[in-house]
Amino acid sequence: MxxxxxxxxxxxxxxxxxxxxxxxxxxxxxxxxxxxxxxxxxxxxxxxxxxxxxxxxxxxxxxxxxxxxxxxxxxxxxxxxxxxxxxxxxxxxxxxxxxxxxxxxxxxxxxxxxxxxxxxxxxxxxxxxxxxxxxxxxxxxxxxxxxxxxxxxxxxxxxxxxxxxxxxxxxxxxxxxxxxxxxxxxxxxxxxxxxxEAPGWAGGGDDEIVRAALAAIHHNPAEAWTVASLARFTGVSRAVLARRFADAVGEPPMAYLTRWRIQLAADLLVEESSTLQRVAREVGYASPFGLSAAFKRIKGMSPQQFRDRARAERAARDAQTG
CATH class of the missing domain: 2.60.120.280 (Regulatory protein AraC)
Structure with missing residues (x-):
């Protein structure tokens, strides 16, 4: 999505x-x-x-x-x-x-x-x-x-x-x-x-190549994307994709992909039925360890710490409004 x-x-x-x-x-x-x-x-x-x-x-x-x-x-x-x-x-x-x-x-x-x-x-x-x-x-x-x-x-x-x-x-x-x-x-x-003045990453702006790359990342984050494979998917060279993507989105393709995966993982972690292994698989990491390392680098905390804090905040809100 x-x-x-x-x-x-x-x-x-x-x-x-x-x-x-x-x-x-x-x-x-x-x-x-x-x-x-x-x-x-x-x-x-x-x-x-x-x-x-x-x-x-x-x-x-x-x-x-x-x-x-x-x-x-x-x-x-x-x-x-x-x-x-x-x-x-x-x-x-x-x-x-x-x-x-x-x-x-x-x-x-x-x-x-x-x-x-x-x-x-x-x-x-x-x-x-x-x-x-x-x-x-x-x-x-x-x-x-x-x-x-x-x-x-x-x-x-x-x-x-x-x-x-x-x-x-x-x-x-x-x-x-x-x-x-x-x-x-x-x-x-x-x-x-x-x-x-919507930002380029909201849809790629007027650049069809960037829009295609963003669509590929958004719709299939678990794919083992590289700049080379995204370039093949969009039909341009790696250099062209990297330059146009960074110009439109504000960061390189792989940096954007990592942030997208971690944001998806954060949402999945809040779900009661989620496990770290399932979340890692759904967002494109081969193991929970790989996801945990990337998650801590981006979010500044482990997936478990994030999950515990998010669920505690939700319980507090539910208690206030219940």
Missing amino acids: DLTSALLAGPRAQRAFALKVCLASGWRLRIQDEAALCLVTPMRGEVTVRFDDGETARVGVGEVVLVRGNDHYDTYDDPDAPQLAAIDPNGQCFAPDGTLLKDQLSLGVRTWGDDPDGQSVFVTASYAETNEVGSRLMLALPRLLVISADRLEWPVVSMLQAEMIRTAPGQDVVIDRLLDLLLMGVLRVWAQDSTH
Whole structure:
């Protein structure tokens, strides 16, 4: 899989949380949930996102905004409106006086706000955390990215808006898949749009040779790739591949391959059923020893230390939200 696919496929990139929000005119929310990614698409009215340093994006009907990172921000229809509520890192909602709001703003299944017929209606979805593979892509994304829904390859925005109010069997799974499609569509637009300056390793840029080499590495990391075999695969000389790959991606092919394998290994290690031997085999190392040496060189800790820390962090988060 490539980077954008892997961002959604890892165990820590799943379980997106989605709500339809309905608010009367004159509102402001403080977002402190520190989600890795958040998507917002208005159904009625405009939504403005403003970070504390002043970076701002205004989003209208037919548009989608992607908010990346852990920085706190305000979202509103009126910047001077009184704060309605604040959302904390545990997903809890508080009134300005610190009162915990539980059912006060519930409007039904997957619906939240103070007015079901409000002038502002939008769908918001958050990915609380991402996986190791996705971390590199996350760092390259702009903090705010707004695109028009008609640039997406599928009518996923209208489908998501319609499905948010349904209660059919399996509805949570349907919504989860639609959110993944929406995020994938936004990332594709970003990666293909030169005005957003997506890095070459996100897809190889305009270089067909580099795109082919990246696809080979992403889709078959366990292959015993060398610069020579990648050059044969792409139909150019080793010198040409090495130069063009480094120019587009920012590092040599074998350095990129090693980092890709270690990032994949890190995600696999979090899975309960994984063994070091199986992880090593799946990411292209002949033995657990070889994987451990490379993993410690890149991550600064052994695979077991990484696994123990990741699982302890997950247990602590589950205890907070459970």
